[in-house]
Amino acid sequence: VLDLNFNYPSLPGQAELLRTALRQLALSGDLEALLRYQPHAGRVHERAAVARHLLNRGLTVPAEQVLVVSGAQHGLAVSMMTLLKPGDVVAVDALTYSGFKVLAETLHLELVAIPVTASGPDLDHLHSLCRQRPVRAVYSMPTLHN
16 A cells, blocks of 8 residues: 555654754753743744744734644644634645545535646636635645645
């Protein structure tokens, strides 16, 4: 069986980067604090670090608007529960992430497939759909597509 539900991107040198980061973490700061419950949105200095990272990539976001989540699936769930309500229409790639589909089903969202062209989602089809239906959100995976 070849399970294509999830992809696990791996880059050369990732293990060494993790090893170095864990060593630095172990040698710095208050390790005991990491064993306690953390603020729901993340610690202030972590949120500020993410905001600086985004700023270096051309996206200005105040640290107060950055939320640290426990992985991509958790981030999707939090975003969807915050922004969408049962019955909302979400346009998705014709082939989309199975974890998103499970969340949509749980939240009673209607997913509408957008055909894919050689250069990505068919934007003309999306435009037409938006004129016909009240599309509340668009979910697309521009990289690492399953």
